[in-house]
Amino acid sequence: MKALVYKSTGSWYVVKTQTGKTMNARIKGIFKIDGITSTNPIAVGDEVEIEMENEVEQTATITNILPRKNYIARATPHQNKERHIVASNLDQLLLFATLKEPRTSQGFIDRFLIAAEAYHVPPIIVFNKADLYRKKEMQLFEERKEMYNAIGYKVLLTSVEKNEGLENLKLALKDKTTLLSGHSGVGKSTFINAIFPELELRTKEVSGWSGKGMHTTTFAEMFDLPFGGRIIDTPGIREFGITDIKKEELSHYFPEMRQLLQNCQFNNCIHINEPGCAVKYAAEHGKIAMERYVSYYNILESINDKSY
Numbered sequence: 001m002k003a004l005v006y007k008s009t010g011s012w013y014v015v016k017t018q019t020g021k022t023m024n025a026r027i028k029g030i031f032k033i034d035g036i037t038s039t040n041p042i043a044v045g046d047e048v049e050i051e052m053e054n055e056v057e058q059t060a061t062i063t064n065i066l067p068r069k070n071y072i073a074r075a076t077p078h079q080n081k082e083r084h085i086v087a088s089n090l091d092q093l094l095l096f097a098t099l100k101e102p103r104t105s106q107g108f109i110d111r112f113l114i115a116a117e118a119y120h121v122p123p124i125i126v127f128n129k130a131d132l133y134r135k136k137e138m139q140l141f142e143e144r145k146e147m148y149n150a151i152g153y154k155v156l157l158t159s160v161e162k163n164e165g166l167e168n169l170k171l172a173l174k175d176k177t178t179l180l181s182g183h184s185g186v187g188k189s190t191f192i193n194a195i196f197p198e199l200e201l202r203t204k205e206v207s208g209w210s211g212k213g214m215h216t217t218t219f220a221e222m223f224d225l226p227f228g229g230r231i232i233d234t235p236g237i238r239e240f241g242i243t244d245i246k247k248e249e250l251s252h253y254f255p256e257m258r259q260l261l262q263n264c265q266f267n268n269c270i271h272i273n274e275p276g277c278a279v280k281y282a283a284e285h286g287k288i289a290m291e292r293y294v295s296y297y298n299i300l301e302s303i304n305d306k307s308y
């Protein structure tokens with residue numbers, strides 16, 4: 001019988017069958033998937049085959065995993081070679097960001113977008129806390145929206161607190177499987193609470209903003225949306241690790257740069273000081289956004305051959 005994985009807590013998985021029954025399941029034997037060395041063989045979003053183990057306790061055994069359409073991974077903190085699959089079979093990634101209290105850095109957003117490109121999952125950026133934006137932030141929002149729209153990314157504006165912009169956001173989520181992410185304090189839990197009042201997930205005050213160590217759990221969990229579709233909450237996972245991007249490959253993950261690459265004089269151009277560089281020329285002549293070029297430069301600097 002086929003089932004979908006909603007939660008992974010280490011040895012047990014919460015799965016839902018096609019008839020809508022939720023049960024606990026576990027693995028028997030060893031799984032090797034796609035040749036990936038992963039600390040968790042089965043991830044939230046996986047389609048699996050199960051067999052009933054105990055009818056009374058409603059537990060099952062996972063006997064097989066079906067091929068993944070895609071997945072998102074992050075490096076495990078201490079062993080850089082190992083990867084932790086955060087979630088699989090995604091239709092889109094949703095980044096919660098803010099322009100105030102706290103302001104999400106451009107670098108953070110662009111790293112997220114690189115992950116979306118690398119894993120081939122379309123991203124959406126939501127700027128939340130619109131109720132706090134004054135003229136300066138609204139202007140910045142418009143600039144960012146224009147910049148990201150021009151390279152094919154969807155951008156939305158919300159105030160979860162004031163219930164503004166939520167209809168458009170729900171429309172974007174409807175009937176899709178979406179991975180929710182964003183750094184601490186941007187309003188992810190508040191948003192989840194707003195669409196599922198009965199869940200009452202964790203929300204905290206951001207006072208004396210420090211932005212670190214506020215999480216209690218680190219397990220991804222999937223929820224059925226009341227209006228159709230599914231959302232995967234990823235508490236504790238702020239950034240996806242892209243461990244294997246080389247300097248000369250980085251620009252492949254910037255769509256606006258990717259389309260200029262064949263015009264650079266050297267095919268291993270990293271677009272900094274090389275003569276005949278089409279990317280640098282485009283940045284200097286306003287054909288690609290200088291902010292993105294600066295992000296590219298900063299991320300490039302942080303790659304020390306193997307990882308960043």
Ligand SMILES: Nc1nc2c(ncn2[C@@H]2O[C@H](COP(=O)(O)OP(=O)(O)OP(=O)(O)O)[C@@H](O)[C@H]2O)c(=O)[nH]1
Pocket residue numbers: 128129130131132158159160161162182183184185186187188189190191202203204205206214215236
């Ligand atoms: N002004 C304003 N505050 C908001 C809005 N959305 C959320 N907040 C507040 O921002 C603070 C942080 O919100 P959370 O929902 O806990 O943020 P989070 O992204 O889940 O943070 P972590 O759980 O740490 O990852 C809370 O005090 C919320 O009330 C909004 O639209 N406007």
Ligand SMILES: [Zn+2]
Pocket residue numbers: 264265269270271272274276277278279280
């Ligand atoms: Zn170049």
